[in-house]
Amino acid sequence: MDTPSDKWSSARILWMHRWSPRLLSFRLSREPGFRFVPGQFARLGLLKENGAPVWRAYSMASATWDEHLEFYSIVVPDGAFTSRLEKMQVGDTLMIERQAIGFFTTNRFADGRDLWMLGTGTGLAPYLAILQDETTWQRFERLILVHGARSGEDLAYQAEIAALRSHPLWAEHGHKLIYQGVTTRDTLAGALHARLPELISSGSLEAALDIPLSLEASRIMICGSPAMVQDTHKALMARGFRLSRLAAPAHIAVENAW
Numbered sequence: 516m517d518t519p520s521d522k523w524s525s526a527r528i529l530w531m532h533r534w535s536p537r538l539l540s541f542r543l544s545r546e547p548g549f550r551f552v553p554g555q556f557a558r559l560g561l562l563k564e565n566g567a568p569v570w571r572a573y574s575m576a577s578a579t580w581d582e583h584l585e586f587y588s589i590v591v592p593d594g595a596f597t598s599r600l601e602k603m604q605v606g607d608t609l610m611i612e613r614q615a616i617g618f619f620t621t622n623r624f625a626d627g628r629d630l631w632m633l634g635t636g637t638g639l640a641p642y643l644a645i646l647q648d649e650t651t652w653q654r655f656e657r658l659i660l661v662h663g664a665r666s667g668e669d670l671a672y673q674a675e676i677a678a679l680r681s682h683p684l685w686a687e688h689g690h691k692l693i694y695q696g697v698t699t700r701d702t703l704a705g706a707l708h709a710r711l712p713e714l715i716s717s718g719s720l721e722a723a724l725d726i727p728l729s730l731e732a733s734r735i736m737i738c739g740s741p742a743m744v745q746d747t748h749k750a751l752m753a754r755g756f757r758l759s760r761l762a763a764p765a766h767i768a769v770e771n772a773w
């Protein structure tokens with residue numbers, strides 16, 4: 516391992532959980548000075564066999580106050596980072612940049628009634644941090660989490676998401692959270708079965724949840740594969756929704772998951 520520097524520190528793997536052959540979660544030790552806004556990401560690094568570092572962006576999936584940092588990861592069989600990550604064990608160390616980055620945060624939105632969090636695959640990760648932020652529960656009237664994956668076994672974190680409703684910090688608002696699973700390959704009871712952009716264009720998502728999307732009430736976050744993000748963004752733009760910027764708050768925030 517290189518020597519820790521002003522730019523990065525070493526972090527120990529404290530916990531690892533395999534959801535499926537393609538998906539795992541892990542927790543890293545956290546330096547007391549590491550701060551982030553829910554929705555941001557950090558760059559994690561590990562060393563290849565030849566000693567060269569590989570750095571990859573990872574969204575924090577844990578609460579800002581947790582003593583550890585949690586991440587939700589894809590496993591790409593020949594991926595430079597994840598093919599090595601999946602072989603690591605508790606006690607091994609990674610590198611983490613000291614500075615969290617990113618603008619996929621709720622403070623870029625104008626006030627609205629409903630926060631829609633649309634994510635596919637590991638695009639769920641930033642929402643797990645956002646949903647562990649008390650202000651999210653106070654600020655919006657409905658928190659609509661839509662998680663898409665190929666199959667039901669890839670819809671990870673369902674029990675943890677359900678348990679968020681009774682967290683003591685926001686239990687009085689617990690009813691605000693609405694969860695909708697979406698699968699594209701399997702059919703699964705309670706899930707919808709189509710790509711997210713089509714569910715938006717056809718109006719099926721709104722119909723299934725009985726919640727209309729509107730310029731006035733809806734603030735929409737989109738995180739997942741670049742194709743999904745682009746197509747969902749387009750489907751929403753066709754209905755008048757606009758990308759939100761810090762200087763010009765509007766309706767949509769997007770983040771590509773790679």
Ligand SMILES: Cc1cc2nc3c(=O)[nH]c(=O)nc-3n(C[C@H](O)[C@H](O)[C@H](O)COP(=O)(O)OP(=O)(O)OC[C@H]3O[C@@H](n4cnc5c(N)ncnc54)[C@H](O)[C@@H]3O)c2cc1C
Binds near residue numbers: 556595640772
């Ligand atoms: C802002 C940002 C945040 C990110 N947050 C996360 C995160 O929280 N969790 C996470 O697993 N990855 C995340 N990524 C992707 C991550 O940086 C790596 O691409 C991923 O860990 C795979 O690394 P790799 O070196 O093994 O493969 P790479 O060489 O990086 O990727 C190889 C191929 O694998 C596919 N791929 C890469 N990442 C994913 C993914 N997440 N889901 C499905 N297919 C993928 C793509 O087809 C890509 O071309 C994020 C990327 C960005 C830009």
